[in-house]
Amino acid sequence: MAEISLTVNGERTAAQVDPRTLLSDFLRDGLGLTGTHVGCEHGYCGACTVLVDGASARSCLMLAIQADARSVETVESLSANGAGLHPIQLAFKDCHGLQCGFCTPGLLMSVVELAATNPACSRDEIREHLSGHLCRCTGYHHIVDAVERALDSATGRADDN
Amino acid sequence: MTTEGAPRFFGARVPRRQDDRLLRGDGRYVADINPAGVLAAKFVRSHEAHATVASLDIEAAAAAESVKAVFVGEDFAGTEMRCVSSYLGFQESAQPILAVDRVRHVGEALAMVVADNEYLAEDASELVVAHLDPLPTVVDIDTALDAGCAPLHPGWQHNAFVRRQIETYGFGDTCSAAPHRVSIELHNGRHSGIPMENRACVAEHDPGTGRFRLHTTTQIPHLVRAGLSWALGVPESLIQVIAPDVGGGFGVKAQLYPEEVACCLAARRLGRPVKWVEDRREHFVAAHHSREHRHTVTGYFDDDGTILALEADIAVDMGAYSVFPWTATMDGGMAMGILPGPYRIREYSVASTSVCTNKTPYGAYRGVARPAACFSIERLLDQIARHLGVDRVEIRNRNLLSEGDYPWRSPSGLVYDSGSLLESLDAVLELGDHEGLLKRQADARAAGRLVGVGLAVFTEQTAHTTQEFKQRGVPIVFGYETAKVRLDASGTAVVSASIHDHGQGLETTLAQVAADRLGLDLEQIRVEYGDTEQVAYGAGTFASRSAVLAGGAVTKAADAVADTLRLVAAHILEAAPEDMVVESGRVSVAGSPNQFLNTSELCRLIYQRPERLPEGVEPCLEASRTYDAHPGTGAYTNAAHLASVEIDPLTGKSRVLSYAVVEDCGPMINPTIVEGQIFGGVAQGIGTALFEEFLYDQAGQPLSTTFADYLVPVMSDIPDFRVAHLQTPSPHTIGGLKGMGEGGAIAPGAVIASAVEDALSHLGTVTVNRLPLTPERVLGYIDAANGSGASS
Numbered sequence: 001m002a003e004i005s006l007t008v009n010g011e012r013t014a015a016q017v018d019p020r021t022l023l024s025d026f027l028r029d030g031l032g033l034t035g036t037h038v039g040c041e042h043g044y045c046g047a048c049t050v051l052v053d054g055a056s057a058r059s060c061l062m063l064a065i066q067a068d069a070r071s072v073e074t075v076e077s078l079s080a081n082g083a084g085l086h087p088i089q090l091a092f093k094d095c096h097g098l099q100c101g102f103c104t105p106g107l108l109m110s111v112v113e114l115a116a117t118n119p120a121c122s123r124d125e126i127r128e129h130l131s132g133h134l135c136r137c138t139g140y141h142h143i144v145d146a147v148e149r150a151l152d153s154a155t156g157r158a159d160d161n
Numbered sequence: 162m163t164t165e166g167a168p169r170f171f172g173a174r175v176p177r178r179q180d181d182r183l184l185r186g187d188g189r190y191v192a193d194i195n196p197a198g199v200l201a202a203k204f205v206r207s208h209e210a211h212a213t214v215a216s217l218d219i220e221a222a223a224a225a226e227s228v229k230a231v232f233v234g235e236d237f238a239g240t241e242m243r244c245v246s247s248y249l250g251f252q253e254s255a256q257p258i259l260a261v262d263r264v265r266h267v268g269e270a271l272a273m274v275v276a277d278n279e280y281l282a283e284d285a286s287e288l289v290v291a292h293l294d295p296l297p298t299v300v301d302i303d304t305a306l307d308a309g310c311a312p313l314h315p316g317w318q319h320n321a322f323v324r325r326q327i328e329t330y331g332f333g334d335t336c337s338a339a340p341h342r343v344s345i346e347l348h349n350g351r352h353s354g355i356p357m358e359n360r361a362c363v364a365e366h367d368p369g370t371g372r373f374r375l376h377t378t379t380q381i382p383h384l385v386r387a388g389l390s391w392a393l394g395v396p397e398s399l400i401q402v403i404a405p406d407v408g409g410g411f412g413v414k415a416q417l418y419p420e421e422v423a424c425c426l427a428a429r430r431l432g433r434p435v436k437w438v439e440d441r442r443e444h445f446v447a448a449h450h451s452r453e454h455r456h457t458v459t460g461y462f463d464d465d466g467t468i469l470a471l472e473a474d475i476a477v478d479m480g481a482y483s484v485f486p487w488t489a490t491m492d493g494g495m496a497m498g499i500l501p502g503p504y505r506i507r508e509y510s511v512a513s514t515s516v517c518t519n520k521t522p523y524g525a526y527r528g529v530a531r532p533a534a535c536f537s538i539e540r541l542l543d544q545i546a547r548h549l550g551v552d553r554v555e556i557r558n559r560n561l562l563s564e565g566d567y568p569w570r571s572p573s574g575l576v577y578d579s580g581s582l583l584e585s586l587d588a589v590l591e592l593g594d595h596e597g598l599l600k601r602q603a604d605a606r607a608a609g610r611l612v613g614v615g616l617a618v619f620t621e622q623t624a625h626t627t628q629e630f631k632q633r634g635v636p637i638v639f640g641y642e643t644a645k646v647r648l649d650a651s652g653t654a655v656v657s658a659s660i661h662d663h664g665q666g667l668e669t670t671l672a673q674v675a676a677d678r679l680g681l682d683l684e685q686i687r688v689e690y691g692d693t694e695q696v697a698y699g700a701g702t703f704a705s706r707s708a709v710l711a712g713g714a715v716t717k718a719a720d721a722v723a724d725t726l727r728l729v730a731a732h733i734l735e736a737a738p739e740d741m742v743v744e745s746g747r748v749s750v751a752g753s754p755n756q757f758l759n760t761s762e763l764c765r766l767i768y769q770r771p772e773r774l775p776e777g778v779e780p781c782l783e784a785s786r787t788y789d790a791h792p793g794t795g796a797y798t799n800a801a802h803l804a805s806v807e808i809d810p811l812t813g814k815s816r817v818l819s820y821a822v823v824e825d826c827g828p829m830i831n832p833t834i835v836e837g838q839i840f841g842g843v844a845q846g847i848g849t850a851l852f853e854e855f856l857y858d859q860a861g862q863p864l865s866t867t868f869a870d871y872l873v874p875v876m877s878d879i880p881d882f883r884v885a886h887l888q889t890p891s892p893h894t895i896g897g898l899k900g901m902g903e904g905g906a907i908a909p910g911a912v913i914a915s916a917v918e919d920a921l922s923h924l925g926t927v928t929v930n931r932l933p934l935t936p937e938r939v940l941g942y943i944d945a946a947n948g949s950g951a952s953s
Contacts, residue, residue: 020280032192034855035186037408039357040441044868048359075186089184093176096837099664100358101183102190102408123881131877134868136357136409136666139844140876142837 359410657701842905
C-alpha cells in the first residue's frame with residue numbers, strides 16, 4: 001500500500017491505496033464520488049474525464065498514486081453542497097444536452113477546461129475539441145448547442161437564442 | 162366524466178426533470194450500488210469460437226487471495242436459458258449459464274470467480290486455465306446453411322433456427338406479366354447499440370424469506386423478473402428486479418443475460434450480495450450483437466416505375482443461441498413484415514432464415530430489422546429509378562402510399578393506420594435545400610470533388626402490442642404497459658410505470674401527461690419506474706412504445722383518480738360531478754369559477770376526513786391501469802431523410818455534410834425530447850452507414866474488441882441536423898400519439914448509401930450494396946465505377 005495526499009474538489013485528502021488502484025476507482029470506491037463514470041477503461045470514451053491540476057485527464061488511464069500531491073476536480077465540484085447548477089450544467093439542461101447522463105460528467109469537465117482555455121471557439125471547433133467524448137444518445141447536436149451557450153455566457157457574448 | 166381543462170404541459174418544451182441529478186453526478190447507476198458485504202464477480206470466457214470443454218483448472222484461482230468461490234458449469238447445471246418460438250419447425254437452443262461441455266462463441270462464460278473486490282477477482286480469474294478442444298467453426302451464413310455443415314446444437318437437422326415463407330396469391334402471375342425487373346443483394350454489417358454504460362448487476366438473496374433482489378442495467382425489469390423466475394424455478398413474488406438509472410440501452414439491455422442468472426445463483430450459494438460490472442472488452446463479445454442481415458430483393462415494375470411485386474430472400478446471422486424474450490426469429494420476422502415499406506406494393510413473396518453460427522448471440526438494436534429493410538427497399542427504389550432513367554424523388558412519388566390508401570393492409574399483413582409520406586418527402590426537400598445541394602454537387606464535380614445527395618422515406622411501426630406479438634411466436638406477448646397514479650394527502654402525485662427511462666425523458670413526458678390530467682404543476686408530480694414492486698406487470702421500454710403505451714396508461718389512471726376528485730368535490734360543493742373541472746390546482750364548477758376546492762385541500766379531506774365523503778366513495782386516490790393501444794397492430798410514424806456526403810477520393814473516407822429529417826409521429830408531448838431522440842438515432846445510423854462492424858476471422862475470433870477497432874461516431878463525424886415535424890394523429894391511440902424512439906436510426910444507412918452511389922454516378926455505374934461504407938469499401942466502389950466504362 002502507498003500513502004497519497006491530494007486535493008479533491010478543494011478538500012485535502014490522505015489515503016492508503018494499493019499502487020495499482022486506478023484514479024477512477026479511487027474516486028468512486030475510495031471517496032464515494034460516483035459521478036465519475038467508467039465507460040471503457042481503455043481511454044477512448046471519455047466518460048471518466050476529471051481535471052488534474054486544471055487539465056482534463058482520463059481517470060481510467062491514471063493511477064491514484066500519480067495524483068499524489070496534485071489537485072483533482074470531478075463533476076461533484078461544479079455545484080457542491082446544494083448550490084444551484086453551474087452555468088455549464090444549466091446550459092446542458094436548457095439545451096437538452098444529455099439523455100441517459102452517463103457520458104455527461106466527463107464531458108462537463110472537458111467543457112470546463114475548454115471554457116478556461118478557448119472560450120471563443122466555433123461550432124466546428126467545439127466538435128473537434130470534444131471529439132474525445134463518446135455519446136451514444138444525443139447525436140451530439142444538442143451538446144454542441146449547450147457548449148456554445150455555455151461558452152457564450154462565459155465570454156459574455158450576446159446570447160441570440 | 163370527461164370535463165377537463167386545456168392542456169398546459171402536453172406539447173410544451175419543458176426541461177427534463179432528471180437533468181439536475183444527472184448533471185450533478187448524483188445519478189444512481191448499477192455500478193454505484195454497493196450493499197453491505199458485497200462481493201465482486203469476474204467471468205472467465207471462452208477464447209475459442211467452437212470447442213468441447215476438456216477440463217478447467219480452477220484450483221489456483223480458488224486458492225487465490227480473498228476468493229470465495231469459483232463456479233463452473235456443473236455448479237449451475239440444470240439451470241439454462243431457452244427461448245422457444247411457437248413457429249413450426251423452430252429448433253431450440255439451450256444456453257448454459259456457464260458452459261458445461263461445449264462452447265459456441267468466443268466470450269461464452271466458462272467460470273465465475275467471486276472475491277472481495279474486482280481487482281482480486283480479476284487476478285484470480287487469470288489463474289483459471291481452460292483446456293478447450295477446437296471444433297470446426299461456422300462464422301458465415303453460407304457455411305452454416307451448407308448441407309454438409311454439422312449442426313451446432315444437439316438434435317438439430319440443420320443450422321437454421323427457423324425458416325419461414327409467405328407469398329401473396331397473385332404474386333406469380335404478376336411477376337410473369339411485369340415488363341421490368343431489377344435485383345440487388347444487400348449486406349448489413351454486424352453491430353449493436355453500444356451504450357456508454359456497460360452491463361452490470363448486483364444480486365442479493367435473503368435466506369430467511371427466500372427473496373431475491375437484483376439491481377440490473379435493463380430496459381425491461383418485469384421481463385427480466387419473468388425470465389429469472391423460469392430460470393431459477395422461483396415464483397415471481399420472491400424476485401424483485403430494479404433498474405435504477407441506466408446509461409443507455411438501445412435494445413442491447415432488453416434481454417435476460419446469463420450473467421444475471423449467475424449472480425443470483427452465486428448470491429444464494431454464498432449468502433452475500435454478488436456484483437458484476439462488465440468491462441468494455443466483455444461487452445464487445447458477450448453483450449448481444451445485432452443487425453447482420455443479408456437480403457436479396459427483386460422488384461417487378463411497369464414502364465412508369467410502378468412497383469407491381471416484390472420478392473425477397475432474407476438471412477440473418479443470429480449467432481449461437483436464441484435469447485430471451487425475443488427468440489432467434491425476431492429480426493427475420495420483422496424484416497419480412499416491414500420490407501415493402503411505405504410503398505403501394507400488393508404482391509409479395511418472401512423467405513426468411515434465422516441462421517445459427519459461432520458468434521455472440523443476437524438481440525435487439527434500435528429499429529430491429531427496420532434499418533436493414535429500409536436499406537433494401539430504398540436501394541431497390543434507387544435501382545429502379547436508374548433502370549428507367551427516372552429521378553429518385555419521382556420514383557418515390559409514384560409509389561408512396563397517399564392519404565386515400567389508409568388504413569393500408571400491407572402484403573405482409575401489417576395494417577398502416579395513417580401517415581404523411583408524400584408530404585414528408587416534399588417537406589424534407591425544402592428543409593434540406595435539395596435544389597441547393599444539387600447545385601453545390603454540380604460545382605463540386607466541376608472542381609473534381611466527389612459529392613453526392615441521398616434520400617430515403619420510411620414508415621415505422623411503433624407501439625405494436627397484442628396483435629403483432631402474438632404473430633411473432635414469442636413466449637410472452639408484449640401486449641400492454643401499466644401505470645399507477647396516486648394522489649397523496651398533500652395533493653402531490655406519484656406516477657409509477659412499467660416502462661423504463663434510460664435517456665428517453667419519460668420521467669418528464671409522463672409527468673407532463675399526468676399534470677394535465679390532474680390539473681397539477683409539474684413540480685407536484687413524481688414519476689418512478691424501474692422497480693418491479695411499483696406496478697403489477699408490464700414489458701418495458703423497446704419498440705418505440707413507451708410514450709404511447711405508458712402515456713395512455715397514465716392518462717387512464719390519472720383520469721380515474723380525477724374522477725374521484727370530481728365525485729367528492731361535487732358532493733361538497735353541491736354540484737353535479739359531470740360539471741366539475743379539474744384544473745390549475747383546483748376542482749371547480751364549470752361556469753362558476755368561484756365555486757371551487759383546492760385540490761390539496763380536497764385530497765386532505767378525502768384521506769383524513771372520511772365523514773365528508775359521499776356514500777359509496779372510498780377514501781382512496783389511487784388507480785392502476787393498463788393500456789394496449791387497441792387493436793395492437795401499431796401506430797405508424799413516418800419520416801423522410803435527406804443528406805449530402807463528400808468522399809475523399811484518395812482515402813475513400815466519407816463525410817456527411819448535411820442531414821435533414823422531416824418526421825411525423827403525431828402529436829408530440831415534448832418536441833425538444835422528440836428532436837433529441839431523432840438526432841441520437843440519426844447519429845447511430847451514421848455509425849451503421851459508415852463505421853460500425855463486429856468483424857470476425859475464419860476461426861471465429863472477434864477482431865473488434867476495443868473502441869480502437871470498433872468505431873463509434875464522434876462529435877466531429879456528425880454534422881448539425883435540421884429537423885421539422887408533421888403531426889398526423891393515429892386513429893388508434895389515446896391522444897393520437899405515435900412512437901418515435903427508433904426512427905432516427907432506421908434510414909441513415911439507406912440515405913448515405915444512396916448519397917455515396919450518387920457521388921460516384923458520373924464516374925460510372927456502381928451499385929452500393931454493403932454497409933458500413935468503410936474507406937476501404939468506398940475505394941472499391943470508386944475503382945468499380947471507374948472500371949465500369951458506363952457513365953450513367
